[in-house]
Amino acid sequence: MKTPLDKDLNKVYETFNQNHNNLRQTLMALLPDSIKQHKRAGRISHALAFTGGTIMRSRVTKLAAAAAIVIAVIIGIHQFGGSIDGATVAWADVLENMEAAQTVTFTFEYERRYEDGEYCWGKGTTRIKGTYRRADATGGHRYQDGPPHEETTISITDLSRQNQFVLIYPPQKWAYFAPDHGGNDTLLTYDGLKKDFRDGTEESLGRVKIDGRDAVCFRISKDDKEIIVWADPDTALPIKIERTADDGIDKIVLSDIAFDVELDDELFDMTLPDDYIVTNMETEECRVSFELTEKHLIEGLAVNANALGGKFPTLYKGGRRGKEAFEKYIAETREMSEPPVEDKFKPSLGVEFVKRLPEGSDYQYVGEDVKLGDANTPVCWWKPIGSKTYRVVYGDLSIRDVEPGDLPKIPWLTEQK
Amino acid sequence: MTTPSDKTLIRAVFAGDKAAYEKLYDRYAPLVRAVCYDMTGNLADTQDLAQDVFMRAYEKLDHLREPARFGKWLVGIARLRCREWRRQRLRSQNKNVGLNDAQAVAPEPPDDSRIELLREMITTLPEKERLALHTFYLQGSSADNARRIMGLSRSGFYRVLERARKRLEQLLIAEQENIR
Numbered sequence: 257m258k259t260p261l262d263k264d265l266n267k268v269y270e271t272f273n274q275n276h277n278n279l280r281q282t283l284m285a286l287l288p289d290s291i292k293q294h295k296r297a298g299r300i301s302h303a304l305a306f307t308g309g310t311i312m313r314s315r316v317t318k319l320a321a322a323a324a325i326v327i328a329v330i331i332g333i334h335q336f337g338g339s340i341d342g343a344t345v346a347w348a349d350v351l352e353n354m355e356a357a358q359t360v361t362f363t364f365e366y367e368r369r370y371e372d373g374e375y376c377w378g379k380g381t382t383r384i385k386g387t388y389r390r391a392d393a394t395g396g397h398r399y400q401d402g403p404p405h406e407e408t409t410i411s412i413t414d415l416s417r418q419n420q421f422v423l424i425y426p427p428q429k430w431a432y433f434a435p436d437h438g439g440n441d442t443l444l445t446y447d448g449l450k451k452d453f454r455d456g457t458e459e460s461l462g463r464v465k466i467d468g469r470d471a472v473c474f475r476i477s478k479d480d481k482e483i484i485v486w487a488d489p490d491t492a493l494p495i496k497i498e499r500t501a502d503d504g505i506d507k508i509v510l511s512d513i514a515f516d517v518e519l520d521d522e523l524f525d526m527t528l529p530d531d532y533i534v535t536n537m538e539t540e541e542c543r544v545s546f547e548l549t550e551k552h553l554i555e556g557l558a559v560n561a562n563a564l565g566g567k568f569p570t571l572y573k574g575g576r577r578g579k580e581a582f583e584k585y586i587a588e589t590r591e592m593s594e595p596p597v598e599d600k601f602k603p604s605l606g607v608e609f610v611k612r613l614p615e616g617s618d619y620q621y622v623g624e625d626v627k628l629g630d631a632n633t634p635v636c637w638w639k640p641i642g643s644k645t646y647r648v649v650y651g652d653l654s655i656r657d658v659e660p661g662d663l664p665k666i667p668w669l670t671e672q673k
Numbered sequence: 674m675t676t677p678s679d680k681t682l683i684r685a686v687f688a689g690d691k692a693a694y695e696k697l698y699d700r701y702a703p704l705v706r707a708v709c710y711d712m713t714g715n716l717a718d719t720q721d722l723a724q725d726v727f728m729r730a731y732e733k734l735d736h737l738r739e740p741a742r743f744g745k746w747l748v749g750i751a752r753l754r755c756r757e758w759r760r761q762r763l764r765s766q767n768k769n770v771g772l773n774d775a776q777a778v779a780p781e782p783p784d785d786s787r788i789e790l791l792r793e794m795i796t797t798l799p800e801k802e803r804l805a806l807h808t809f810y811l812q813g814s815s816a817d818n819a820r821r822i823m824g825l826s827r828s829g830f831y832r833v834l835e836r837a838r839k840r841l842e843q844l845l846i847a848e849q850e851n852i853r
Binding site: 261265266267269271273274276287346353356359518 | 704733752757760788795826842
């Protein structure tokens with residue numbers, strides 16, 4: 257049923273139908289018979305734009321003028337000068353459109369080459385809806401001549417909830433949750449660009465062709481960044497954006513940019529599936545939906561030892577105390593090579609197994625400098641609740657039951673106790 | 674008889690059927706005028722600009738990548754054309770300081786004052802809400818057509834439309850209280 261407001265609104269909109277038939281007739285008379293003659297139509301349009309609006313007010317005069325213009329076009333007289341195309345796009349139009357858009361999607365590709373030879377790259381899709389940002393990316397890095405490491409992630413943040421953030425690794429079914437995204441570059445690329453657009457200085461580079469399309473081009477400079485924007489001359493919406501920074505070391509290209517497309521809210525749902533392992537980056541608590549066993553500890557130790565060239569690290573959720581030991585461990589983590597993607601989270605699961613041992617399990621890590629494969633030297637041990645013996649892991653990753661009195665004597669451990 | 678889709682009509686235009694463009698004009702001209710009115714605030718300029726938008730769209734039709742989104746594309750061109758108009762007008766005003774305003778602006782046709790007031794109020798709404806009203810009331814109160822032009826889900830469209838209507842109701846109440 258129509259409300260009084262509906263009825264009034266219908267009346268309001270009736271006014272936009274005024275004179276419709278006459279206007280249609282006028283327009284159709286001016287259009288060329290075939291769309292293929294659009295170049296000619298362009299001349300008419302430009303002429304009409306020039307004469308319309310602020311100069312002639314009388315409808316009769318306009319019709320007469322339009323007829324004269326048709327004749328002028330037919331005989332090829334160009335009396336108006338300037339660009340025959342007529343369309344102009346100002347940088348302000350592009351900015352205004354970007355600000356007005358409720359949703360934005362684009363694909364991105366980035367690369368950064370560091371002086372020390374490290375190379376990072378990534379590509380993916382970003383979707384923006386209101387305060388939500390989501391990036392589906394595949395990215396990686398390579399240290400000097402080392403093997404490349406690539407991984408696939410989904411990151412989502414909600415800027416309206418103190419930048420709440422999830423980082424998801426779908427192949428590994430692992431996710432991180434954080435109360436803040438910590439300035440995630442990939443997620444905030446578009447926001448950063450908009451800020452640079454507002455704060456930078458722009459220069460129009462005129463009309464160009466890009467990927468077979470007409471575009472208007474702008475260059476924006478801000479600090480060490482140069483940003484090139486190609487915009488659709490018809491809608492003043494960006495088609496492609498390329499940002500280079502740091503003398504060209506850092507480069508990102510945004511393409512396939514679409515505005516105000518429909519994006520399902522589910523895309524921005526930050527609820528993590530039950531079968532995912534979820535680590536809270538603030539509290540370091542880990543949600544694991546399955547039972548952790550010795551197998552997870554062994555796998556975690558193996559990954560770390562392999563990453564350190566075949567020896568166990570100084571610390572693994574325990575170990576020698578003190579500043580010197582800690583600094584040695586930090587140095588080791590810098591030396592560690594990147595584990596294969598499928599092993600990336602195994603050390604964390606091993607640590608989680610240790611964290612979940614019941615109170616009184618007497619876990620000790622003594623693996624500092626023990627060689628992987630050494631069957632005689634212990635790496636760690638613990639006493640399962642109710643057991644009279646300890647479970648001892650050796651350098652060859654075997655596990656044996658050992659009487660308390662037979663546990664190896666470790667000097668620093670005796671001192672610490 | 675089924676109504677041909679925008680895509681079908683655009684194909685026909687490319688095939689040389691100029692009358693198909695007439696159908697697109699009938700379908701979208703009132704919407705384009707409403708969008709232009711938001712910027713100009715007067716019907717004479719609105720009609721001129723809308724004509725120009727359709728001219729320009731015809732010229733650029735081969736630039737339209739997704740014919741099914743013709744309505745949305747057209748609204749984009751209308752917004753851009755309106756901004757150009759605003760800039761031209763500012764330049765012209767600067768040049769013609771002292772020109773009698775009565776000569777520069779054509780008189781508006783007489784109108785029902787409440788309707789005129791409502792039309793003015795619509796121009797004060799946020800752009801998205803204005804477009805929701807335009808598309809809905811000019812597309813035969815069809816939410817499906819309107820939401821397609823706006824690129825919104827059905828529920829999303831209704832949310833925006835409801836927000837616009839509520840805002841208008843509040844503005845009308847405030848206006849009535851002012852009059853009292």
